[in-house]
Every structure is written in structure tokens, then in C-alpha cells.
Amino acid sequence: MKKNLKLGVFGFGCVGQGLYHVLNETHGVKAEVKKFCVKNRSKPRIIDAAYFTYEAGDILNDPEIDVVVELIDDAEAAFKIVKKAIENGKHVVTANKKMLAEHLEEIYQLQQTYDRSILYEGAVCGSIPILRNLEEYYDNDLITSIEGIFNGSTNYILTKVFDERKNYAEALKQAQELGFAETDPSLDVKGFDPKFKLAIAITHTFGVFVRPENIINIGIHKISATDLKYARENNLTIKLVARAYKIKDNIFGFVAPQYVPTDHMLASVRNEYNAVLVEGAFAEKQVFIGKGAGSYPTGSAVLSDISALTFDYRYEYKKIAQGDAFPFSNEILVDAVVSFPEGSHITTRDFETFKGGYQGNGFQNLQGSVHLEKLKEWAEQDGVSVILAPQLNLAAAPQTAEVERLSA
């Protein structure tokens, strides 16, 4: 039987307001907000002051509130709220990917210990129902890979850079003006945000917990004019791709920019859209595309979790329960293109297999198969830009398949 839920919501920013509007405009969900807990007392609010409190306890200790919806920025404060809410017998909906990625094993344990549900569809690729599908639909499919565009801000920036031939700074500024990128964009452009989402997705895909600091993330912030020129001359675009594979007895996962052929499906995923490709033994290739950012799309994912709670829905973490998960590893070779100013000490001998290169205009451009850890070292050096090779795709994509897998 469907329940009528009373919600206590922490945060009234972009997603909080989106949730409020979405909840008001729909009639299908039996839930209503009792209180919003916010920090800033002086900020003008679009709804009645009676809805607001500044004391977390007003929500966490209110026995009438069934569900705590956590939509604040601060990951550590968010975790405290979630923990307390669960201990107090409430269910939780959250969209805080950093908090989840950093505490996912505790989040899992809290649900078992207190027999309560924590749902977080809005945390991974906004409106795309990827966690629900991984939990429900692919529980009996042996998944071999999950990959895609997991960050809307950087995809928006890269789209503008390529479509409108903007430079990076202009595109970033425009993304910030539209609210797609934060004032401090480093979480996005350095690849941390998609990494947090990837860490969460890995758990629901492969049944293993991975600390985000163990996942290598290479950002788009060092992409140079030389790289853009190379891409344009070769009918390529650049996408920031998050990916994880099961190969033999290990799980591999990393975030890095990649050259993508312009006729590849991922190239058609533009602006703030995200895409997730899942490949499994039976369903084979599946793609989900949807908005990865924005007030309504993310608010809608949060509402969907609230709606699921009216039916007592819980993630089952079946793949963890099955207990045959493989360990996470960074011991993998990837094909990459490295560009850097002439005189850097990177040489063809640093590659496992060197495949080619050229130099000109004071730049060098080398391509080959390289260890992922080495790639990360290079990416951290001044002036060095690292982009995964398009050949990655093409080599592994079955010739008859058209939703190509971007894989090693």
C-alpha cells in the first residue's frame, strides 16, 4: 500500500528548489515537505518562511518526518545528517555524490544495521535512471563494462569549444553563467565529479567498494589549442569519459578525456547531456542518455526516489550479496595521445608500445600504449596534455556493432 510520506529537506539550492517545483506540479506522489533546513537566514526565499528552519534537529528529531532529503553541498556535513537520520529511524534520499563516494561502504552498512533505505539516483548522472536499472534490470546480466559521459558541465564546455569554436575560458564562463558549472569548477574540469559518480556506479555494477582516491582522474583543463587542432583535423571531438571494466579477475576504472570520432554515438551526446553505456552478457550493449545536470532533471530523480519510498523500495546491492566480486586495480595499459612543449623529458621509450608521433610549432605529440599510472604522472606535469586515443574504440569495437564500445 502506498504511503503518505512527510519529508524534511536539507538545502534549498538548485536541486532543492527543483524538487519543490516538481513535487508541486505532479499528483502521482504521496509526499509533502514539512520543513526545509537551510543555513542562510538572510537569503530571500520563494516560499513561505514557515517552511524553513535553521536547526537540523527540527527535522532529525521530528517523529512525524519519515524521509530526510539531503541536498546540501558540504559532503562531511551531509554524511552526518544522513547518519543521524538513519539512526533516528528515517529513510534518506540524497544526491550528494562526493559524500556517497567517500562513505559508500558505511552508507551500505547503515542501511543493513538500521533496516532503513538510502536512495541516491540523483547523485549519478542526474535524470538518467541508471542505478535503478543496474539494481533491477541487470541483476541477472553479467555486466562487463559501464562507461560514458558522467559530467554535464564539462560536456557543455567541450561542446561549446567544438561547436562554436570558443576557447576553453569562454566556454567555461558561459557554463558558469548558465549554472552548469560551479564557481570553483575544479571538481568538474579536473574530473573529480565524474569520478565520484563512477565510484558509486562501480559498486552497483560490480558489487565492489572502491575508495575514490584509488580511481585515477585526468581532467580537461589542460587540453591545448594543439589538441583541438589535432581533433578537428582528424574528424574527432573530445569527451570526458568515465569507465569501468571487468577484465579477467579485476575491475578497472578511470576518468580521462578521450578523442571520439564525430560519427560515434557519444559524439552526438552534447551540452549538459550525460550518457551511460552498459555492456552485459545477455542484454549486450545498452545506452541511456539524459540530462546530467539542472534543477528539474535532478529534482525529478530525487522525486523518483521519494516515490519509490512510498512503496518501501530499497537498493538490494545484490551484486555485493552474491559475494563473488573482483578487486579493483589500476594495472592496465591504455592507448593515449600525449602532447607537450618540445624539450619535456617524455620520450618514445616511456611507452609500452610506441605507435607514432610528430612535432611542430614547438609542440610534440606522441601516441602509444602506456600504463595508466604513468599517464597520470604525465597529466600532472606542467604543460603536458593527455587524451585517450580514438583507436581505443575502434580496435575493440566489433565491426558489426554500431553502438561502439569505447574500450581498451
Add this chain to the structure above:
Amino acid sequence: MKKNLKLGVFGFGCVGQGLYHVLNETHGVKAEVKKFCVKNRSKPRIIDAAYFTYEAGDILNDPEIDVVVELIDDAEAAFKIVKKAIENGKHVVTANKKMLAEHLEEIYQLQQTYDRSILYEGAVCGSIPILRNLEEYYDNDLITSIEGIFNGSTNYILTKVFDERKNYAEALKQAQELGFAETDPSLDVKGFDPKFKLAIAITHTFGVFVRPENIINIGIHKISATDLKYARENNLTIKLVARAYKIKDNIFGFVAPQYVPTDHMLASVRNEYNAVLVEGAFAEKQVFIGKGAGSYPTGSAVLSDISALTFDYRYEYKKIAQGDAFPFSNEILVDAVVSFPEGSHITTRDFETFKGGYQGNGFQNLQGSVHLEKLKEWAEQDGVSVILAPQLNLAAAPQTAEVERLSA
């Protein structure tokens, strides 16, 4: 609590065998086949004869069997099996789109009357979990449209025609050899198969039952060399698109080939892949891509339904329960390109708004806005080919959106 289900399966063709293999290779699903009921006694079978029966009653009247899985071709025989199974207190999983489309209201009523579940994810776009997502994830989103490539055989044929410059007959033959197209391909190429799927999807999207005979379907079988030339010269490809919209107080839906720009997302959906685009008020645009045909992909969807039954899952048909559905209508204007031999009696005055045309090589080619019923009349005339205009998309697609909606 998860149940251990005993299955009685009707049919051991492509999907039945796929199910058998998928069930054997996975360990997550608590279900086992007790009997397969088949027609042909002389056909050699890949598994032990003890598994087979030729009497429907051996399954339908076996009190030990919890779930009847219906995977036969004949729609009327299938409906009789499903009805009897439900009356006998069994749950049902079926992938028979024709049967479902023609009996969906009865299928719905049977579930209410006998308090049993009938699941049919495999009937709509093979491996794509579209029904489950429409039921579960979009129950509180106000959906405005659903559209896409709903038929794998025709998409395979069209892909070969364009990519490998095969003619229609060669491409059809190849699809048949690969098992993507039936020996009698008219259900596919004349657009009946995607129409059946569309009828089912409309119910789960908009909460209204539509008789398939009320949905207009225009096939790809009359696409001419002139049309292909037009497409190639204009950077277009052709896709067979099924679509339904809520516009004002009506639901519209039809199946027809359409010119699609080669850089459009749908153009990247190739071979036997299907794609479904859902547009809603909150989640906004969402795309699902996956294999729409094949033994394993469809078998995997069937298995997913069986797995859901171990958790007592039922479609809730929430949108029907909400009771505010709009009626289905064909009163709509669409932009189309009509090509026909010179001398046909179609004139520019037959269009609501004529937009342009040319003639040459004995052919005429007219484009404009035309009533859907009129378009259907034309499509039935000898030598006349009807293809929706690419401008359909472009006019309605918001300029900043990249997963463009192919809409009027």
C-alpha cells in the same frame, strides 16, 4: 522474500532457446523450467526430450507450475494460452507484441480480475527496459512524447542500404539470413511490428488503450532509388520511426519512415539496435538504446520479467488508474516528402501547406504539411513513396538541445 519459481514455457524458437541459455548461465534468478510445450514432434531439440510436451494442458493444468512463459508466434493461440494460464492462477511472461497490442485491455482486466501478473518487457524493443522505466521511473513525470526506432529488422535493412549501398532486396535477404527478419517480412517492413509495440507503449506512457488498427503505419517497402538519392545528396539517412505525442487534449501516434540528418542521434542507432526517446516535464529528454532483436537480448528481457516475478512484481498501470487520459486521434498535420512517377494525380493543392518540390527522371518529389490520413492514402497508391521530412525535427528541436526530438 524471493521465491523459487517453476516455469512452463510455450515455444522453443529463437527467444525460447535464448531464455533457456540465459537462465542456465546466470545464477541470480530463482527459477527453473519444468516443461517446454512445442508443436512440432519431429524437430530435433538441443535439450533432453523429457523437457518437452505437446499438450498445452500439461503446463496449464500443472499446479506445480507458477509461471507460464508464452513465446509462440500465433497471436490468437497465444492469447488463449495467456487467458487460461491466468484463470488457472498462474502468472504470465510473454513477448508476443501482436497478441498484446490486440488484447491489451483484456490483458489488463485479466490481471485485475484474477489478481495475477502479466509481464511483457521483451515485447517492446527487445532488451531495452522501457516498460519497466515507464512504469517505475516516470510515474510522476508528465510525459509529452515517446518515439524512436522500434523495429530491429527494418533498421538493419536501412543501415545496410545506406552504409553498404546495398539495394533493398539484397539488404532484406541478408537480414533474413541473419535471423533479423522473418521469412514473411511484411509485418516488419510494412510497419506493423513497430505499430504493435507503439500501441503497448502508448498504454504505459499515456494511460490509454488504442486498437492497433487505429494507428496508421507506413512501411519502408516502397522507398525508391529516387528517395535514396535524395537522402544521400542531402546528408540524410532514413529511419522507420514510431512515435506518440500528447498535444493539447489528444494523444497522437503513428509509424512512418523519416529522413534523419546523419549527425542526429537516431542516425547513430544502427543495424538491429532500437532506440526509445522519452520526453517529460521534469526529466526532460531521455534516450534508451539497445538491441531490439535477437535470441539473447530478448531472452534476457524475458528473464528479467521472470526475475521480477520472484519479487511479486506487477505493472501498476498507474496512468490508467489516475484516470485523466486523453483520447487517441489521427487529426494531425505532418511534414512529409512524397515521391511518385510523373503523371500521378497528387498535386501541390493536396497539401495543407506546400513547401517545395522538383521533378526529373520521370519522378516528382513534393514536400509540405499534409494531413496524416491523406498521407496514408498516398502511401497505399502504387509507386508512391511517403517519407516524413527531416524539417519535422529541426523545426521543433530547441536550438540548445542536442538529443533532438523528432517531432512535429
